[in-house]
Amino acid sequence: MSAEGAPGTIRRSQSPTPSHPTRLLWWRAAAYWFVLSRAWWRSLVARSVLEPLLYLVGLGFGLGTLVDAGGDAPGGVPYAAYVAPGVLVASAMQSGFGESAWPVLGAIKWQRQYHAQLASPLRVRDVLVGHMVFIAVRLAVTIVPFFAVMAALGLVAWPWAPLAVLVGLLTGTAFALPIAAYSATVSNDTSFALLLRFALIPMFLFAGVFFPVADLPGLLQPVVWLTPLWHGVELARAATLGLAPAPLVVAGHVAYLVAWVVAGLLVALRTYTRRLT
Numbered sequence: 001m002s003a004e005g006a007p008g009t010i011r012r013s014q015s016p017t018p019s020h021p022t023r024l025l026w027w028r029a030a031a032y033w034f035v036l037s038r039a040w041w042r043s044l045v046a047r048s049v050l051e052p053l054l055y056l057v058g059l060g061f062g063l064g065t066l067v068d069a070g071g072d073a074p075g076g077v078p079y080a081a082y083v084a085p086g087v088l089v090a091s092a093m094q095s096g097f098g099e100s101a102w103p104v105l106g107a108i109k110w111q112r113q114y115h116a117q118l119a120s121p122l123r124v125r126d127v128l129v130g131h132m133v134f135i136a137v138r139l140a141v142t143i144v145p146f147f148a149v150m151a152a153l154g155l156v157a158w159p160w161a162p163l164a165v166l167v168g169l170l171t172g173t174a175f176a177l178p179i180a181a182y183s184a185t186v187s188n189d190t191s192f193a194l195l196l197r198f199a200l201i202p203m204f205l206f207a208g209v210f211f212p213v214a215d216l217p218g219l220l221q222p223v224v225w226l227t228p229l230w231h232g233v234e235l236a237r238a239a240t241l242g243l244a245p246a247p248l249v250v251a252g253h254v255a256y257l258v259a260w261v262v263a264g265l266l267v268a269l270r271t272y273t274r275r276l277t
Contacts (some may be wrong), residue, residue: 019089025122029130033119037134041141048145056084056153074212077241084155085164085236086209088146092172093229095142098202099135100176101192104183107131114276124273132177132265139172140165150240157242164236171232174257177264184271203229208237231256 037044061081067079075082147165150156152203154166166215179195206216207229213221224230231253238245 006052025126026129026133028120029122029127030133031119031130032113033131033134034137037138044138044141045145048142049149052146052149053089054089056080056149059087060084060153060155075237075241078155080153081155081241082237084153084209085240086233087238088143088150088164089168089171090204090207090209090229091146092139092143092168092232093200093203095139095180096135096172096174096176097196099138100180101183101195102189104131104180105186105189105192108184108275109187111267114267114272118276124276125269127276128180128265128268128272132173132268135176135180136169136173136269137207139169143168143172143200156240160239160242163239167235167239170254170257171228171236174228174232174260174264175261177261177268179253179264181264181268181271184268184275203227208233228257228260 060078060083064073064079064083067073073079073082076207108115114127117130118124143165147156147162151161169235169268182195183192206220207224207227209214209229213224213230216224234245235250237243238250
C-alpha cells in the first residue's frame, strides 16, 4: 500500500500554488487605494467642479473685468480665458503635491500600508507604481471637471483644447513622483509645509499662471523657466487658446516634463527601496 493511502495519513493537495504574474502585481497595490477612496470620491468630484467654478468666476470674471476694461489683457484675449489654463495646471500641481506628501509618509510611518503590502508577494516597485497609478487617476478626477467648467464657460478654443487635460496630468505627475521620492526620506511632515510655502506657492504666483513671465525682471525669468509648472502652463494655454507654437517648442516643453517624471520615478524607486527594505 502506498503511503498516500495508508491509514492515518493526510492526503496533501496536489493543486499547484496560484501564480501571480509579476507584470500585474502593481495593479493589486493600486486596487487597495481605489477601494480606500470609495468613502470620499463623491465629495472629491463635487469639490473638483465647485472650486474651479468659484475660482474662475471670481478671478477670471471679477478681476478679469477690470483687466479687460483697462485694455491690458495679456495675449489679446479675455483675461478669464488667459488665466483658466494656468489655474488648471496649477491645480494639478497642488493635487500632485497633496497626494504624494502626507499620504506617502503616512503609508510608511503612520498607517504603514506599504509595509502591509510588502508582506504579500508585492515588491517595492509594485507598491510605488500602484500608488502612483492611483495618484494619476486622482489627478484626472481633478483636471477633467475643471476643464469641463472651462468649456461650459466658453473659455476654450476647439479642437486642441482637450490636450490641456493631458498636459495637466503630465504636469501633476511631474510633481507627484519627485515629491513622493522626497517623502520617503523624511521622518515627519514639518518639511512639507516649508516645501509648500517656499516652492509651490512662489511657482503658483510667478510661473505664468496669472501674467506673462516676460513681465518679470530679467534675472528671474530663467529661474521660472526651470520650473515644471511654467512648461505645463505654456502647453495648456497654447491648447486652450488655439495657438500653434513651433513643434520644437512643444517638444521641448513635453520633454522637460517627461524628464521630471522619469527622474522622479527612478529616484523614488531608490528612496522607497532604502526606506522599506
